[in-house]
Amino acid sequence: MKITETKIRQLHGVMDHEEPFWEERLVRPIDIYPEHRDRSNDMDKISDGRYSMTSNYLEIHTDDGITGLSGPFSLLEAFLIHTQLSSILIGQNPLAIEKLWDQMYRHSIHGRKGETMMAISVVDCALWDLKGKAFNSPVYSLLGGPTRETIQAYASCLQFSVEPQKAHDRIKDVVGDGYQATKWFFRHGPGSGRDGMRANIGLVEALRDGAGEDVEIMMDAWSSWNIPYTLKMANQIAKYDIKWIEEPVLADKIDSYVELQRNSPISISGGEHEYTRWGFRQIVEKKAMDYLQPDIYWAGGMSELVKICALASTFDMPVIPHGHSAQATAHLIASQPPSVCPIQEHLIKWNQVHQFFLKDPLIPINGEIEVSKLNNPGMGIEIDTDKINSEQILSW
Secondary structure, eight states: OOEEEEEEEEEEEEEEOOSOSOOOOOOOGGGGSHHHHTOOOOOOEEETTEEEEEEEEEEEEETTSOEEEEEEEOHHHHHHIIIIIHHHHTTSOTTOHHHHHHHHHHHOTTOSSTHHHHHHHHHHHHHHHHHHHHTTSBHHHHTTOOSOSEEEEEEEOTTSOOSHHHHHHHHHHHHHTTOSEEEEEOOOOGGGHHHHHHHHHHHHHHHHHHHOSSSEEEEEOTTOOOHHHHHHHHHHHGGGOEEEEEOOSOTTOHHHHHHHHHHOSSEEEEOTTOOHHHHHHHHHHHTOOSEEOOBTTTTTHHHHHHHHHHHHHTTTOOBOOBOSOHHHHHHHHHHSOTTTSOOEEEEHHHHHHHTTTBSSOOOOBTTEEEGGGGOSSBTOOOBOGGGOSEEEEOOO
């Protein structure tokens, strides 16, 4: 079997959703600059309750008629796949995934992190989808699973309102939907001063009051704090029994993570913005974090996440992948022991966007994902043509 063509499909449609879709944004590293602190991000709104949707998907075609599919991904990744990676793939055996990954990596000497590695991740996931279809098997089975019948999921409430009463009410809804764990996102960092810190503390207090004592709550600072601010916040909110503070400082500041991991009364997580086994090696060897959160569509794809899990397991560090792709992440977790990958992130709003064009979106029921939902060959993703208003094939 040989790869004959790579095709990038850009799909356009319209999503109906009650107003507003994005309620609030999270704190960002650039918020140290006042002119950026109050900028928001908006969906492409057509009219009240109607939003324009655009997603890019990769198809890898073969002379056997088997096609691998992955996505969605950004326009920049699409450009890199088309101009930098496709020429490596054409004519090759798609089942030789390790060889193809190594060739893409060696070709991308300036792209070991960031968007080029994200593009490699997209290709890798499409190859695993193709391999599963070739062997008529779900990807988790090819990886050695299943290790369980259900995967616990936590509700990730990115871009929900952080106004205390609204957050209090919303977390009650999340718990009512069966989730026993949920993550929320801080809106303020050091640049917002004491008022911002008080607002952050008020949010955590409202969440704990709304959730009750038995629900795990995690908080995300999205690389936007520093050591003094993190330690002060952690000591203020430790009484609310927070499971972890996520990405308190920039990803490259490994020594800062070490200091926080040693001194914070709350566990520290991170790695969403780290790449490949080499990037994670320095984290695990220094035990800079308590939980690792690589993204399967960013850190190197399925092939690399398996290696990162193996590396982490030797240091007894749990891997809880960032939830960009519900299906790919679920296949990985279903193939790993629960001690290695104990839980899956479900981004409530973002997964509506990421899975909009799919026939069967993967949505947790009562806070759990049934592994039996993953039993179709490959990754189990299929485009719903009824949701496509128009499409184009991207090329440069």
